[in-house]
Amino acid sequence: MNIKELHPESSPQAAFGARLRGLREARKWSQEELAVQTDYSSKHISAVETGRRVPTLRFSRSLDLAFGLCDTAETFERECREVKHGNLLEGFPEYLGHEGRAVEIRLYEIGIVPGLLQTPEYARVLADSAVRRGSITPEQADERVSFLAERQAALVRPRPPMMSVTMDESCIRRTVGGRDVMDAQLQGLVEFAELPNTMIQVVPFDIGERRPFNLPVTLLTLSDRSVLGYAESQIQGHLERETTSVIRLLTAYHQLQTEALSHAASVAMINEVRKGTP
Structure with missing residues (x-):
């Protein structure tokens, strides 16, 4: 042989x-x-x-x-x-190994709809924009979109994780991809909010200096109840396991939630923005 x-x-x-x-x-x-x-x-x-x-x-x-x-x-x-996905940020592949197994996901995003909630069309617009800027190749853009779909699919399981999504108001007011893409994305957020394992909160602009995070942050609770923190800059991601640091992130996240709109008020704002999508 x-x-x-x-x-x-x-x-x-x-x-x-x-x-x-x-x-x-x-x-x-x-x-x-x-x-x-x-x-x-x-x-x-x-x-x-x-x-x-x-x-x-x-x-x-x-x-x-x-x-x-x-x-x-x-x-x-x-x-x-x-x-x-070798083109991903340093530190992100390590985070992904835990995301698909987490029993609870808390995340905060600024500027764009969080990846786990993006529609394929919204994700494609962002990927194609990165290609035009020369940040990634067309092949990497295709990988990025298909990879996001894999991440989203991994969360659809018999016992899905609890998901708490806190978004800056800019995420729903910044138009991405034009009227049709943005309208479908906002509708997707409303449908996400209707799931039994989800909570969505919008952090209004008038929170001002009370916003505790200047970068996106994710907190994962694993099956053994341990909590991991993940945050990234423009060029690097960092997975935090050290208890003291994770507790600080968790405390700040809870502080952020107290400043955010309620789940119901957030859905109402998303619907209002959707009605006014240019």
């Missing part, structure tokens, strides 16, 4: 395949045996090992189950995210 030589240094995709083959052979499993455990074909496994097929998140999670890597720092899921 001819075995294709692998060159893991050639690309992240090749490194993923080489690692998969190495772990499989260390267990003395054939591709057929691994296929049974992952519910994928041996042909699919061969294609990933040789770099002919890009690994998906679903496939990577099945590998983590088969190899016993779940909840470790060496998951295939994390490596898959790095393969597919």
